[in-house]
Amino acid sequence: MDINDLNKKFKNVKAEEILKYFFEKYGNKVALSSSFGVEDQVLTHMMLSLDKKMNIFTLDTARLHPQTYSVMDATNLKYGVKVNVFFPDTDDVEKLYQSQGINGFYESIQNRKACCFTRKIKPLQRALSSLDVWITGLRASQSITRQNLSLIEYDEVNKVIKVNPLLHWSEDEIWDFIKKYKVPYNSLHDEGFPSIGCAPCTRAVESGADVRSGRWWWENPEHKECGLHIK
Numbered sequence: 268m269d270i271n272d273l274n275k276k277f278k279n280v281k282a283e284e285i286l287k288y289f290f291e292k293y294g295n296k297v298a299l300s301s302s303f304g305v306e307d308q309v310l311t312h313m314m315l316s317l318d319k320k321m322n323i324f325t326l327d328t329a330r331l332h333p334q335t336y337s338v339m340d341a342t343n344l345k346y347g348v349k350v351n352v353f354f355p356d357t358d359d360v361e362k363l364y365q366s367q368g369i370n371g372f373y374e375s376i377q378n379r380k381a382c383c384f385t386r387k388i389k390p391l392q393r394a395l396s397s398l399d400v401w402i403t404g405l406r407a408s409q410s411i412t413r414q415n416l417s418l419i420e421y422d423e424v425n426k427v428i429k430v431n432p433l434l435h436w437s438e439d440e441i442w443d444f445i446k447k448y449k450v451p452y453n454s455l456h457d458e459g460f461p462s463i464g465c466a467p468c469t470r471a472v473e474s475g476a477d478v479r480s481g482r483w484w485w486e487n488p489e490h491k492e493c494g495l496h497i498k
């Protein structure tokens with residue numbers, strides 16, 4: 268079935284059913300990339316409720332908030348799993364440090380992208396290299412850079428089918444789910460962080476502000492993707 272047909276097939280289908288379809292068809296070749304943000308926690312709960320063998324992985328950039336490690340731990344304990352972790356290559360991180368110092372990402376977009384490439388994109392490519400289907404927690408209303416996404420896409424760069432089961436969920440629906448099923452979530456969300464990435468590149472935002480406005484706040488909105496999600 269091609270991507271257009273899949274989008275038609277799943278247009279009004281619940282997220283759980285979409286996950287079930289891909290798991291039954293692709294088994295361990297389908298995985299969720301989780302940053303332990305609230306959307307990813309919804310998907311984690313859905314997936315591990317369907318089957319404990321469903322594959323969930325995270326990218327540990329070594330610059331995460333302590334609260335993110337706490338929710339990682341709480342998630343592993345609650346569901347009796349060990350989410351897979353992909354770390355950056357040691358040599359790459361050492362070279363990055365030599366070229367731009369420890370916080371060089373504040374100095375230019377070029378430096379920031381180099382840091383994201385080393386700490387996120389290369390480990391992501393490694394994670395995706397053995398997969399056919401990449402599940403994400405992207406939602407259209409999160410930012411101007413995400414409004415034209417489709418439920419199901421083909422990622423030409425990574426050669427995987429990319430599935431965004433929560434694309435049309437509202438923030439309220441996400442939180443209702445979290446509360447209903449008592450899903451562990453990152454305590455930074457209670458401190459005004461709607462979107463949580465690396466500690467030095469994420470900050471709290473005013474209530475009602477663009478969800479991604481606390482990420483790389485020193486850059487223009489058009490640049491606010493780390494390269495993990497490119498159309």
Ligand code: SF4
Pocket residue numbers: 328330372379380382383384386387464465467468493
């Ligand atoms: S979000 Fe910041 S610290 Fe994390 S990889 Fe990108 S530039 Fe580096």
